[in-house]
Amino acid sequence: MRIRVIAGLISLTLCGAAGAAGTFTSLNLPNSQLVTLSEHGRVAGGSYMGGGAWRWTAARGAQDFDGYSGMNGMNSWGQPQAGQHEDANGVLVAALAYSNSNLVEPTLLGGLPGGVALDGTLSSAYDVADDGTAVGLAFTADNAVAFRWQGPTGMVELPRIDTDGASRANAISRDGKVIVGWNDTAEGFRRAVKWVDGNITEFLDADGLQVGEALATNRDGSVVVGEGAGKMGDEAWRWTAATGVQAIGIIGSGSFFDRAYAFGVSDDGNLIGGASGFGFDRKAVVWTPAGGMQLLTDFLAARNIAVPDGWTLNSVTAVSGDGKVLGGWGFDATNQFNSFIVELDRVPAQRAVVEAKGTVVWNDLTAGPFAGLPLETPVTMSFKTNPEGIEIDPGSFVRYPIDVATFKLEAGNGSDTLVETQAGPLLGIANDYPLSDGIHIFESPLATAGTSMEFELFNPGGNLFDSTDINNVNRTMGPELFEKVGWSVFQGQGGQFSMSMMLESVTIEDECAIFCGRFED
Incomplete structure (x- = not known):
């Protein structure tokens, strides 16, 4: 009996030099405050001033979360x-x-x-x-x-x-290894602390003095940022193990109560977003090693990114891990609270590299390059896809043409490839479709006559991707993330004979092996 199972996954890549100038996007959410971004800035989340929570993607726009009073990370x-x-x-x-x-x-x-x-x-x-x-x-x-x-x-x-x-x-x-936040002092002031392996330590400046809250950390906890540093205790700060706590500045509004905050940091620690000033007079700021702290408006103007007329930018509250996207809030042209996203640069769509590895767990094929292969034989599948997909459901399911010339299915001394058909072959990426994420190569003919291959992934939790953009899935995944994992070659009418593989890993990486076009200074 042939059972259609769902399998295992991909490695994809984006590559390329920096593209066109970045963009400023209003989320058009009155009374909203963006507070968090995904790794590549494709998903934003936040709260409404009067209560409630929302999630935003470019494909779907804003969607409210029923029953939530707020969203933080x-x-x-x-x-x-x-x-x-x-x-x-x-x-x-x-x-x-x-x-x-x-x-x-x-x-x-x-x-x-x-x-x-x-x-x-x-x-x-x-x-x-x-x-x-x-x-x-x-x-x-x-x-x-x-x-x-x-x-x-x-x-x-x-x-x-x-x-x-x-x-x-x-x-x-x-x-998941480093947690940061605050713990009151005996005098009732907040001091920055971190927890590693359940142990708490405090952040101290070069003079051994306590600093205020730790507000954000990068991917591995090697860079932490916060507020409450400097001689007056009013500057934002940045910490690494090599430098310790360093005050990174303040841009005042003229008030005695001016204070600077660092709310978000890129994974490399070289782009920090925050706010400086007092009350509603505070301004959105960014910090880089080369430019120090500067107003977001100046930072964007230097990059030819236009801010819509009438906007006042009050705070950068989130920085994507790859350092390409900023998120925050301010007052729009109607003088209402509103949220924004700034894409600092655009990387042209690139082909995706897909690689999956596994081992043979069943094989009764009688013909072709894989006939007779023993169990536990290593198997590798790799290919590239066209970056321009076919939208089946915008933001939910997109199918990308597979470049047949790059496709290789290799096991033992045998190898095979897919063949062109009128409809493909295609790689489908599902994002919350309707509730799950997935990768689907539906049954497609191989070059060996009378054989076909099927390769799919199914993740019911919907926690693999932040969009269907094939250039924004950069991770290594094992079978533990999938509810169903399967990968098979079929032979004969109705798949009378088959070879099945157990997935070991799928890697998703950039074709150029770095964040191409990444903001460096």
């Missing part, structure tokens, strides 16, 4: 996003949203053992790592404290230096 692919959602009793608790669709129930994280709700809130998730570890703030009978949540162990309180003071975890590195 996301993993590399925007799935999940971390925030607050009402539980069955109407109490707000930390929650994760794993899909674009409200048909998928939120994952409610609850509270700490013995936790007590304050003003209708028991806990709130502020960020989530790529392994699903969530962090944030939860209320106990005595205080507000930082927590870490993991599926197998649930929610646990993170240690505090001052056990009488409040604490909060603001962010977690994408690899």
